[in-house]
Amino acid sequence: MPRELVTSPNYTKGRNNLIYCGIDWAEKTHDVALVEDTSELLAKRHITDDAAGYKVLLDLLAEYGETDESPIPVAIETSRGLLVAVLRTGTRQVFAINPLAAARYRGRHSVSRKKSDPGDALVLANILRTDMHAHRPLPQDSDLARAVTVLARAQQDATWSRQQVSNQLRSLLREYYPAARDAFSIWQNGLCRHEAHEILRLAPTPARAARLTRTQLQAALKRAGRTRGIESDAERLRESLRSDSPRQALLVEDALGKQMLALLVQLEAACTAVDGLAKAVEEAFPQHPDAEILLSFPGLGIQLGARVLAEIGDDRQRFADARGLKAYAGSSPITRASGKKSSITRRWVKNDRLNHAGYLWAFSSITASPGANSHYRHRRDDHGDWHAAAQRNLFNRMIGQLYHCLQQRKLFDEHTAFPSQLAASA
Structure with missing residues (x-):
């Protein structure tokens, strides 16, 4: 049962003091704390993670004067889940506080290291009371943009999982069946192709492979969908x-073949997931109004463009300027100074997904855009940058151009983006 509401006897409705809410979330229950700008605890509540608990929370906020015109900001240590979805309705600002940052604030209220859920909820509320300006609320992205975010991230995770299982299968084949690994290496993403799966199911061990006939191999290629060069x-x-290649003992080889077939099932499931999610992204992403602008940039296709949109969203107020977006992507350098020493290094705290997409984007744009290629060569030849540094500099420039195009609702133009580089190339 929820705990009784604790209310300060000095509180009276109608005050003009600002109120802040902190929520320490958990799997089954959540602790809520409300404080005003004088640091006085107004109320605390223990709610369940269901519809009844969410209603108690919303009623509590309404009881303390929350309206659409004056919403109560909420701090919580996550940006996902049904609780966050409920809190994001209306005009309410929701702040996803990093748990590491919350742990640092805990020491301001108690020197002991003991931790409690109601105390953490109070700490989160006080973070907004004292330093709300230093934290960024969750962006007000459209429902379509958030749907693209879910699909693009899921497709990216599935791609990484597929690569991980593929690497495990390749390592296993190296231990007892190197001929199969070499036979499929001629194909791009060889172990992920349907032809490789059909043949490995047909011949999971070198002993079985030695008995394969041309007819069996041709039938396996046809089952995989091949129509030419069979x-x-x-x-x-x-x-x-x-x-000819070294062989394991027969019993060991047979056992390894069974292990390989088990990994093959996982790889096939991962490949199916990647293809299905990629198709879903191809259906959802072109419907977004920003898709045309993103696809106008060289090096950005549907999948990569969806990943970029997924991380930057479509809330135009999210970043104050292009510098904020560049710092968020980790493309701009950071200067650290202490005393007489100063250093310029790349950023370690960044959006890793956007940074990874930017690496692929810059790599593809080098061959897709003459201006991008000239800029990359200029960084390599004239500035002496290594490949990664030159590519990061190119990404930094292009994501700044993307920010401008999204703000002004303009498509990418090669001559406007790289005027000096194109003139030098000519």
């Missing part, structure tokens, strides 16, 4: 799988 590939695979 005979030549079947002959190449037959010779490669029958090549």
Whole structure:
């Protein structure tokens, strides 16, 4: 049962003092604390993680004067979940406080290291009371942008999982079946292709591979969807799988083959997930109004453009200027000075997903844009940058251009983006 509401006897409705809310969330229950700008604790409550608990929370906020015109800001240590979705309705600002930052604030109220959930809720409320200007609220993105965020991140996670399982399978084949690994290496993403899966199911061990016929190999390639080059590939695979190589003991080889088949099931599931989510992204992303602007940039396709949109969102007030977006992406350098020493280094605290997408974006734009290629060469040849530094500098410039185009609702223009580089190339 929820705990009884604790209210200060000195509190009277109608005060003009500002009120702040802190929520320490958990899997089944949450602790809520309300404080005013005089640091007085107005109320605390223990609610459940269900519809009844959410109603208690909203009623509590309304009881202390929350309206659409004067919402009560809320601090919580997560940015996801149903509780956050409920809090984000209306005009209320929700601040996702980093747990590490909250732990530092805890020492301001107690020198002991003991921790309690009601105390953490009070700490979160006081963070907004004292330093709300130093924390960024969750962006007010549209529902479509948030849906693209879910799909793009899921597709990216599935791609990383597929690569991880593929690496495990490649390492296992190296231990007992190197001929199969070499036979599929000629194909791009060889172990992730349907042809490789059909052949590995047909011949999970070198002993089984030695008995494969051309007809069986051709049938396996047809089941995988191949329509051309079947005979030549079947002959190449037959010779490669029958090549002489060291062998494990027969019982050990058979056991490793069973382990490989188990990994193959995981890899096939990961490949199916990647393809399904990629199709979902292709359906959702072009519907967004910013898709046309993002796709006008060289090096950005549907999947990569969706990843960029997923991380920057469509809230135009989220970043005050292009410098804020560059710092968020980790593309701009940071200067650290202490006494007589100063250093300029790359950023370590950043949005890792956006930074990863920026690396792929800059790499692709080098071949897709003459201006981007000239800028990259200028950084390499004239400034002496290494490849990663030159590519990061190119990403820094292009994401600044993206910020301008999104704010002004303009498409990318090569001559406007790289006038000096194109003139030098000419």
